[in-house]
Amino acid sequence: MDPDKALGAWMGMAAGDALGQAGKGLKPEAIRQLYKHLDTYQDVRPFIGKGVKSYRMKGLYGWQTQLALALAESMGQKKGVDAAAFGDLLVRMSVGGPEFYFGVFRRPEGVFARSVMEFASRVNPEAADFATVFGSFFPAGITPALYFGKDSATFREAVSCAGRMWSSHPWEQAGTAAAGFLVQALAREKSEYGQARLPGAGAVIGRVAEQVREFEQRYCSSPETGGPADAVSRTLLGLAARFDGSTGEELEQWIVENANSFLKQPINHAAQGQVLSLLPLAVVLVLGQTDGFDPALARSAEKGREAVKLGTLAGALAGALYGWGAMGNALKVDLVNHKEVKNRGEALLKRRAPAAGKDLIAMEMGLTRKEAEEGRKTLPKAPKKSTEPPPLTKKQLFEDLGVEWEDDPLAEIRDNPRLRRQFEKDKTRKKRDRRH
Numbered sequence: 001m002d003p004d005k006a007l008g009a010w011m012g013m014a015a016g017d018a019l020g021q022a023g024k025g026l027k028p029e030a031i032r033q034l035y036k037h038l039d040t041y042q043d044v045r046p047f048i049g050k051g052v053k054s055y056r057m058k059g060l061y062g063w064q065t066q067l068a069l070a071l072a073e074s075m076g077q078k079k080g081v082d083a084a085a086f087g088d089l090l091v092r093m094s095v096g097g098p099e100f101y102f103g104v105f106r107r108p109e110g111v112f113a114r115s116v117m118e119f120a121s122r123v124n125p126e127a128a129d130f131a132t133v134f135g136s137f138f139p140a141g142i143t144p145a146l147y148f149g150k151d152s153a154t155f156r157e158a159v160s161c162a163g164r165m166w167s168s169h170p171w172e173q174a175g176t177a178a179a180g181f182l183v184q185a186l187a188r189e190k191s192e193y194g195q196a197r198l199p200g201a202g203a204v205i206g207r208v209a210e211q212v213r214e215f216e217q218r219y220c221s222s223p224e225t226g227g228p229a230d231a232v233s234r235t236l237l238g239l240a241a242r243f244d245g246s247t248g249e250e251l252e253q254w255i256v257e258n259a260n261s262f263l264k265q266p267i268n269h270a271a272q273g274q275v276l277s278l279l280p281l282a283v284v285l286v287l288g289q290t291d292g293f294d295p296a297l298a299r300s301a302e303k304g305r306e307a308v309k310l311g312t313l314a315g316a317l318a319g320a321l322y323g324w325g326a327m328g329n330a331l332k333v334d335l336v337n338h339k340e341v342k343n344r345g346e347a348l349l350k351r352r353a354p355a356a357g358k359d360l361i362a363m364e365m366g367l368t369r370k371e372a373e374e375g376r377k378t379l380p381k382a383p384k385k386s387t388e389p390p391p392l393t394k395k396q397l398f399e400d401l402g403v404e405w406e407d408d409p410l411a412e413i414r415d416n417p418r419l420r421r422q423f424e425k426d427k428t429r430k431k432r433d434r435r436h
Contacts, residue, residue, distance in 0.1 A: 001149040003349060005187040008293070008319030008327065010146055010345035011338070013068060013139060015331045016297050016315020017061040020307035024107075026051055028304050038307075039298035041334050045378050054107070055375035057367075060336040063108040064312040066093070066364055068139035071162065072344055073360050075147050076353035081158040083126045083165055087119035093361055098372035104364035106371065109136050115166055126161055131169040131225065133263075135275035135306070138179040138313045140166060145180030147348055151211060155180070160219040170220030171262075174212055174232035175275035177219075179313055181211045182283065186320040198321070201287040202243040209236035231262045231276060239280045248288045255280050271303040271310055278306060282313040286321060293318050294328040337367060 022042035023031050030051050035042055041059035044052045056062075070093060074086040094103035094116050102113050111132045119125060140162040148155040159180050163173035185208050189198065198204070213233035222229045235258055242254060252270045259276040260266040267274055270281040285299045300314035301307050319327070332338060340357055347354040357363075 001146070001184065001187050001349075002323070004323040004325055005320050006146050006149070006349050007342070007345055008322060008324035009142065009183050009187065009316045010068075010319065010348065011324055011327065011332070011335075011342060012293065012297070012315035012317075012319025013142055013312050014061045014065045014315070014338075014341050015327065015335055016300060016311030016313070016318075017065045017308055018059050018335055019297050019301045019315075019331070020309075020311030021056040021060070021062060022052070023301045023304045023307035025053065026304040026307075028302060031302050031304050037298065038301040039294060040330055048378060055371070055378050056107070057336060057371040057374060059334045060106070060367060060371060061341075062106045062308055063102075063112060064139050064308060065341070066105055067112070067137070068143045069341070069344055069360060069364070071140060071143045072147075072348040073353060075143065076347055076351070079351065080154075081144060081161045083161055087116075087122070087125045087165070089360075090116045091119050093364065097365065098369055101368055101372060104361060104368045106368055109134065111136060112166070126164045128164060128166050128168050130167055131172075131223065132167045133169050133171045133175075133275050134273045135172070135175060135278035135309055135313075136273075137163065137166045137172065137176050138279075138309065138316070141176035141178070141180035142183055142313075142316045143348065145183045146345075147351060149184070149349075151181065151184055156215060156218070160215070169223055169225075170216065170229045171223065171227075171231050171275050174216050174220055174230075175279050177215045178208065178212045178232055178236065178279055179316070181208045181215075183316055183320045186286075186317055189321060197244075198287045198290050202240045205236055205243060205283060205287075206240035209233050209240055212236060225264070227262055232279070235259075235276050235280055236283075239283065243284075243287075248284060251284045251288065252281065255284070269305060271305040271307070273306045273309065278310050278313065282310055282317055285310075285314050286317040290321070293322040293326040294331060297331070337363070 018041055019038060022035065022044050023038050031038055034047050034051055043058045044056055048055060070089050071086060074089055075081060078085050094105065097103040102108050111130050111134065115128060115130065118129065141159050144155060144158040144162060148158065156177070159177045160173065163176040167173060185204055189204060213230060216230045216233055220229045228234070238254070238258055239251070242251060246254070255270040255277050256267060259274055262276055263274065267277060270277045282300065286296045289295070296318040297311060297315055300311045303310060335341070340363060343357050344354050
């Protein structure tokens with residue numbers, strides 16, 4: 001694999017993760033209202049409480065890239081995917097950390113946290129207890145794809161092991177593998193800026209679909225919840241057949257319809273958290289308009305909703321297509337910790353552990369603590385206690401007016417106009433006296 005394209009996929013993954021942090025959970029309309037465009041890393045502090053729910057450090061990646069960093073370190077040390085060693089590293093990374101964080105991990109999904117917590121008690125570290133299809137573990141396919149550089153039996157065994165660690169569902173496993181196949185395929189392609197879309201993109205997607213189908217037949221079984229085991233390859237084949245003759249909007253609509261034909265709980269938007277929607281959407285956003293690395297990442301971030309998972313995958317695909325040299329300078333230098341991330345990516349491509357640099361756990365703990373400290377400074381101050389006396393209860397009000405409190409003390413007053421007028425006058429006087 002071309003070193004520039006391989007490094008582009010690695011750094012694009014981290015950049016897409018960091019860029020998507022500001023758009024996660026928001027609708028595209030809200031993103032336009034808050035940021036206008038999401039083509040650079042954003043400071044979310046002015047928008048906390050106005051759509052953004054929690055603080056995220058500007059330009060800092062989250063748990064998706066942290067997962068890739070941990071897998072890269074484990075693979076460099078063990079010369080491949082060792083589920084037990086990888087799980088042990090993740091458990092050590094999950095210990096400690098500031099309040100509201102899962103160890104060093106920043107805003108992880110619940111299924112990831114649950115899997116890490118139960119690694120220590122697993123009889124088989126490769127056997128996940130959860131059958132999720134949320135498109136959460138694309139980095140677990142991208143990292144082995146860069147380590148091995150090309151499709152092979154060894155790569156397929158490694159990516160199968162990495163996928164089984166996180167989900168027992170064949171769609172998630174095949175989607176994780178598909179991310180790796182796509183990175184390897186796009187690294188072999190040449191793209192010229194300004195083209196409407198990558199020439200022959202449909203054929204490229206079709207070839208990847210066939211690789212995924214072979215993977216499904218070898219490693220995946222029918223899901224216990226029903227449905228075909230080959231839903232991912234069928235999705236990619238359907239996308240390939242439509243890609244060259246459809247607009248981006250038409251493809252996104254088809255992605256939703258296709259995903260809903262397999263899912264029991266339908267989705268309404270392609271950027272929602274499902275492997276059958278996020279995977280083809282990333283392909284459309286990157287290959288549907290070959291206008292460069294940065295615009296492809298911006299399109300994924302501006303989709304909102306699952307912008308982090310989508311951006312992580314789209315960044316890797318764009319990096320594989322365009323190369324590290326094509327990434328804009330701002331996305332490079334403003335990526336927090338970019339030198340260490342780049343160093344570890346270069347070591348991964350050479351199939352070894354980083355020769356120098358910070359300890360992974362200490363490095364990520366420092367970044368997480370820094371983000372937590374900055375986040376505490378952004379919290380709104382507690383309102384001052386009011387000096388106004390508490391309002392009188394109805395019982396106190398009637399006792400002050402000399403009216404006996406009953407279950408329905410207003411009954412007599414409502415029936416007597418003179419008493420009702422007097423009651424209103426006395427109530428007004430009492431309120432005026434309290435103000436004075």
